Amino acid sequence: MGVLTGAMVLAVIPLVLILYKVGVEGLSTINLNFFTMDEPTYRTTEAGYRAGFVGTLYIMAGAIVMAIPLGLATAIYLVEYGRGRLAGLIRFFTDVMTGIPSIFVGLFVYGMLIASGAIFRVGFSAFAASVAIAVIMLPIVTRSAEEILKLVPDEWRNASYALGAGKARTIMTTVLPAAAPGLATGSMLAVARGVGETAPLILTALGSQYLVTTYFSNAQGAVPLQIHSGATQPFAAGIERAWGGALCLFLFVLILVIAARWIGARANKRA
Template identity: 70%
Template structure:
């Protein structure tokens, strides 16, 4: 029985034919995959060592008392970081109110309205600010608001300003990218139905980009919640719960970790490791939640 094969046009190679360098390319692909896998494992070893050691040292102090009691002198056992947790939530709440709405509004201007040099300048400075070391932000706020021109002293508000400055470029750039992903056809359809520019942004663009905006904001919060250097120069630190907005030094978990890690007493060190573990778990939860929100949004799309 004769098998009929489709003739291959002149100048073309059948896909069934194996290229001469296919074996070498397959080998190279396997080698590079193995090298990258080994590099990834090597890079993850320090991460797991750090996580394991912090967990080993800090898990013993984690409990209800750790989240509800104030910190005793470093040489004494027991107590907790309730002042730090309260201060961190206080500072981050104010920073979120400053950074997230302003960052999203800036992104809306750049994507929907900005076409000139101002939009280019905003993008440039957002990229530059993303890479600025946080200690410089702390020095700027300290020189401007704590002891400089405004001179209002240490407190919760100036600490929130410093954290908001760190969060702002992250929110702006992530929100800009999310808004760009909204198809122009949706905007045109909204315009075709008679909606204006503002109505289209509020009722079409922002709802479509909402999961991405939430994800970017949560990642910015995760970055700001662990900052220590700006708080040293703005919040200063305390071991007591402080409710005043400004004028009194405010506590924060990163500051209590920093101060606890500098002293020689074992109990104080253990509480510092417990605070580090709590902060790590909190940041991990926020990052994972941001990833889940982003993944679900992509599935719906």
């Protein structure tokens, strides 16, 4: 117990130090202007991350629509229908995609949608960034959903069949409602992973210091991109705002993780 407790303390120390440092540096920067103003220059003190927050909302909304339904459908196929080589091949590529560095995903989307001679030329945009983030989220959603669906007892499926329901109806009315809390948890964790990605956005969204409301055209801002840009320039005001953006991003991810754990805990109690 002593060894395990010491290991736990050592594991928690970096998290506490990160939270303390980001909180101390970023809390003084966050105010109304931080959420309602753009950042025309790094040296000005009256500026904010409005472009980044709106851009992140655009990008993540598109990524959620692309990744979560497809990931859930893939998991349903693997658990309820998948047999043989095809299912094994899907699982293999899902595992491979989980370990691919995110910068490679950005390069892939850049070559497919943005570079000269791209298959579908759309240019730097929120759409291209959404595709990259969706590719990162997809294997997380698929693998977590597959494991959750496997936990639904076969007796429940058999009872549904005994009442005359077909396979599709059994999945929709018995399996998915029973697995819903776990599916929501896995999806939220995938969103938490995607919202903090920076490398793919450099190659797909490119970034913008001004508010951009288009989705399929024009370079788009994002909070991770503004944090990266602000932290690497020499002006104190820009660096302070980078700390504020980091704190907001940290709190958002923390809220998603806590909500996912809470949903999972309530589901376990009901079980």
